[in-house]
Amino acid sequence: MSLLNDLSRIFGIAFEQAGLDPAFGAVVVSQRPDLGQFQCNGALPAAKIAGRPPREIAQDIVDRVQRDGRFGAVSLAGPGFINISLTDDFLAGELQLVADDPRLGVPEIPASRVLVDYGGPNVAKEMHVGHLRATIIGDSLKRIARFLGHDTLGDAHFGDWGTQMGMLIIEIARRDPELPFFDPDYVGAYPTLSLTLDDLEAMYPLVSARCAEDAEEAERARIATFELQQGRPGYRALWQQLHDISMAAHRRDFASLGVEFDLWNGESTVHDRIEPMIERLDRAGVVEESEGARVIGIDEPDDKGDMPPFLVAKSDGGFLYSTTDLATIEERVDDLRRQLLLYVVDARQSFHFEQVFRAARRGGIAPVDIGLEHIKFGTMNGPDGKPFQTRKGGVLKLRDLISMVTEAAQIRLSEADIAQDYPDDERAEIARKVGLAALKFGDLSNHRTSNYLFDLDRFASFEGKTGPYLQYSAVRIKSIMRNAEEAGLSRGSLVPAGFETERNLMLVLARLPEVIERAFELRAPNHIAEYAYDLATQFNRFYEECHILREEDPARQASWLTLVDLTLKELILLLDLLGIEVPDRM
């Protein structure tokens, strides 16, 4: 029931009556608001096929459509553009349907079973700014998919089964070799270590550096990894503790971002299905041996560059992340019954995903009707154009980043006179929501594939095109609705627009369905962000021009209350799709 669909259908019928493909009737929002609210450019490409002058076809369409009373003006311009404006009556009627619809005019599409893989924290490493994008973009895509009606699962997909585990094991063994985890003959319960994630995080770079320069040490880590994967009890018990310590910290960080998952799986989840999977691939003749390792050939005739084979098992029989990734696809397709897998992962891994996806196709793990997509994103850079680092040169922890923006919001709140009488806990809650909004919107308003510059001052300014601006706009409406209720005013049917800003607000409100659908099609939350900003801006203009509570015409006032209430609902929906909450006041 979207307005653009309705208009496109009307124009499509006109093209059809003129003996042309109805697809030419596609109507879009006008690029020239001075000439019309909408435009249809179909006459230009149609002219080529029909062998008639474009202006003649356009005139034909205009003549047919003009008999329809809903259009205020339909006119021909330039080489064959058709400019369209609606009557205020028609526009109000269309928007009334939206206002009466719990889904705000967004149709539920035929559901498909989707899984979004995002976040991707690792054992023994605290989440840092690099995880921010994966988490925020993935969370938004999951919300969008779910709202559109897809059966959607989010998986944090923990990095918990690779060589870093072997390294941690040998490091802990080095520090305390007497621990029973390292005694192969030990039977009984294992002690609980009092390690924190900070401890683990301090260990990792040390042992990692040693492995890099000392071949024997690297060999020990490799063997430990292998034995862990083979099921050595002491190592498994130690692994469980390292896993749980890390998981607890990650859950806390995700919670503070307001991000939730349906699945907290990881690489280790699929361990038991790796052997059978490789056997099956072997029997199918897909796996070959190469330099002692087991690989799947994935090159294709029209490859531009080299495509090395995909590694499923190391020469020592151990597994690596490519193995678990392949088994994870199998699990998601066979057990979780997913039809579309979205991997929200750094663009630097695009070659890896190209390989895994090809291997999954070649091995029959993911038939062609299963969607496999790498939703790649760029890096968050510092002022030097390189991946963001703190002044000391270290990585900025996600936790610290969140405190920084929350603190900045707290300061802004102290400056505002209006907030001085708020209770302390409410102020803290507002600061949290505002800080997170600044962070999330600042990220999501960039297209995901571009690298962008992380500027803390910009995130802390809260002015202009920011998350807090959107919250502020919504809060203004909430305030109006509260005041209206106190004054005993209520909402009424929409009446035709009488002001330019009012009409424009209605037009923006009517664009919602296409924007959400397009954002999901392109896997691009920035389309939501962009539109939410347009909507808020248009509302603020209307707010300046039209004083709702002072309006003397009761019908118009009631209509305005409906209009701003619809604006609020759309804003809250859009912000929710971005993972941003709106406080009651700020």
Add this chain to the structure above:
RNA sequence: GCCCUCGUAGCUCAGGGGAUAGAGCAACUGCCUCCUAAGCAGUAGGUCGCAGGUUCGAAUCCUGCCGGGGGCACCA
């Protein structure tokens, strides 16, 4: 060397083959006795990296070149 990606206003970034390429920040000028000024209105700022091509029409699609970033099997 090969592959991927990006190049748009002083800065940070949007932009769906369509007309006169947009926004925020920074700069300058106005607007709070009036529903929250985290706001609104205005001024100024551009050979869309360069060169070809496809097209009635290209910032957008294709090719080449230049520049930034990234990647190229037993790490993740």
